[in-house]
Amino acid sequence: MISGTIDTIRIKATKELNQSKRAELGQFLTPSVIAKFMAGLFKKDYNTPIHLLDAGAGVGSLTAAFLDRKLNGWNANHDIQITAYEIDAILLPYLRKNISEYKSLLSKENCVLKESLLNLDFIVDAVLKIEKECPPVFTHAILNPPYKKINSSSQHRFLLSSIGFETVNLYTAFVALSLMQLKDNGELVAIIPRSFCNGNYYKSFRKLITQNAAIKHIHLFESRTQAFKDDDVLQENIIIHLIKGAPQGKVIVSRSTNESLNDFTENSYPYEQIVKPDDSEAFIHIPNLKENLIENSDAITYTLADLGVEVSTGPVVDFRVKEHLFMEPENGTIPLLYPNHFNGKELDWPKQSKKPNAIALNLDTQKMFYPSGFYTLVRRFSSKEEKQRVVARVVNPEMLKSKFIGIENHLNVFHSAKKGISEDLAYGIAAYLNSSFVDIHFRSFSGHTQVNATDLRQMKYPSKNELSKLGKWAKKFKTFDQVKIDEQLMKIL
Numbered sequence: 001m002i003s004g005t006i007d008t009i010r011i012k013a014t015k016e017l018n019q020s021k022r023a024e025l026g027q028f029l030t031p032s033v034i035a036k037f038m039a040g041l042f043k044k045d046y047n048t049p050i051h052l053l054d055a056g057a058g059v060g061s062l063t064a065a066f067l068d069r070k071l072n073g074w075n076a077n078h079d080i081q082i083t084a085y086e087i088d089a090i091l092l093p094y095l096r097k098n099i100s101e102y103k104s105l106l107s108k109e110n111c112v113l114k115e116s117l118l119n120l121d122f123i124v125d126a127v128l129k130i131e132k133e134c135p136p137v138f139t140h141a142i143l144n145p146p147y148k149k150i151n152s153s154s155q156h157r158f159l160l161s162s163i164g165f166e167t168v169n170l171y172t173a174f175v176a177l178s179l180m181q182l183k184d185n186g187e188l189v190a191i192i193p194r195s196f197c198n199g200n201y202y203k204s205f206r207k208l209i210t211q212n213a214a215i216k217h218i219h220l221f222e223s224r225t226q227a228f229k230d231d232d233v234l235q236e237n238i239i240i241h242l243i244k245g246a247p248q249g250k251v252i253v254s255r256s257t258n259e260s261l262n263d264f265t266e267n268s269y270p271y272e273q274i275v276k277p278d279d280s281e282a283f284i285h286i287p288n289l290k291e292n293l294i295e296n297s298d299a300i301t302y303t304l305a306d307l308g309v310e311v312s313t314g315p316v317v318d319f320r321v322k323e324h325l326f327m328e329p330e331n332g333t334i335p336l337l338y339p340n341h342f343n344g345k346e347l348d349w350p351k352q353s354k355k356p357n358a359i360a361l362n363l364d365t366q367k368m369f370y371p372s373g374f375y376t377l378v379r380r381f382s383s384k385e386e387k388q389r390v391v392a393r394v395v396n397p398e399m400l401k402s403k404f405i406g407i408e409n410h411l412n413v414f415h416s417a418k419k420g421i422s423e424d425l426a427y428g429i430a431a432y433l434n435s436s437f438v439d440i441h442f443r444s445f446s447g448h449t450q451v452n453a454t455d456l457r458q459m460k461y462p463s464k465n466e467l468s469k470l471g472k473w474a475k476k477f478k479t480f481d482q483v484k485i486d487e488q489l490m491k492i493l
Helices: 005-016 019-025 032-040 061-071 092-107 122-131 155-162 170-180 200-212 423-433 436-445 453-458 464-474 482-490
Strands: 050-055 080-085 113-118 138-143 182-193 213-221 237-244 251-256 265-269 310-313 333-337 358-360 375-379 392-395 404-407 411-415
Touching: 032 061, 032 182, 032 237, 050 061, 050 170, 061 080, 061 092, 061 138, 080 092, 092 113, 122 155, 122 170, 138 170, 155 170, 170 182, 170 200, 200 213, 310 453, 375 404, 375 423, 392 423, 411 453, 423 464, 423 482, 436 482, 464 482
Parallel strands: 050 080, 050 138, 080 113, 138 182, 213 251, 333 404
Antiparallel strands: 182 237, 213 237, 251 265, 310 411, 333 358, 375 392, 375 411
16 A cells, blocks of 8 residues: 555645645655655564554655554554644545554454544644653654744744753654653654754754664665655755664664665664764764765864864854945955855955945944954855865955954854964865865765854864964965865875
């Protein structure tokens, strides 16, 4: 049933959904091949009563895949109970019909299927149960949660805060609440965006996972557009399998380009390669098939603190200071640098574009500026088509001839106590960050095009002396040539 009928129903139901409401709810229904793979990750030797949670069930693709395993003899001597949440009333008739058909099929196998199909907001109901200290009842959870940011003033944010959990997206809330309601040794399988693997916003979610469950399997879809190709989902998705309270062992990491899984590969890795023991941020690394020389090098072990360097997000948020912006520099202004001001290795300023080139220097703005000096800047956002995630450039003060510099919020800036760093070090950090080795390493923990200051702070670097030597070498060239940089960096690695 799962391979054909469910997909037809899913596509039909998707067309019936209110598209604006669908965007509001973050709804993306699961293709059958993915659902089958997800259900197949649960332990094969399970032989005690099952109570399955499907939070955000849609038309029932995931529950159907789970019940197909039951029909094939899994958990043969036990009845099964399902609790499925679906907030959209349009999808409930499809869900009921599908569960009813499985109920009939299972009854022929002398198995009783008990279902509770709830047209409720899962977050509201789950928080209520947790606040009442209801004991965990679920043995399994399978979910494709909604992908949508949670407004800081929303009811969901308030409810989650009330139980001590802070997050910024519905998908992490769904997974966290599902994990909280699992019994010990209960299993959870979810398909979610990879964005939680790094960044400060998802730190509490990563901590919750790593402190309360064992990570057993991670599957990576290496194309941004294929896991939900019918729905124009552009996030890089993963499937994660967790076991609550279980001892942590090796982690299976598998890959495929798209939902067909026809190029499926898998490897097993020590947990310490997935979550570094000394990483206070608990970044989740997904090993790259290309060798991660940065991670394995004895020479790349220094933190930014060791270098006497800090990294911060550019302090000038342009829409908040509109009245102080100038398209061209003039008396009483200083240079304002955007990502588009960098061409080749250094600055292209001022530049004819839609962006301002200057900002007024006055009592309202001066606290935002850096004094003249050498700085390394990294773009916070890159397009998905670009070869490199990390793009670094150098501010050369000789090209600006200003006592102060404004750095816009779409840039990260490397500095020393809000002042410039040495010229050689600035060029050395930029050359290092522009290497293909850093690109491979960065992709192991980041699945999106944003480069946060937290990401750059978490990384390891060569020594200050080695970076300065690299910078002295890099200054000889007009552009940052990745091939030449890689060749030079190999001497350090």
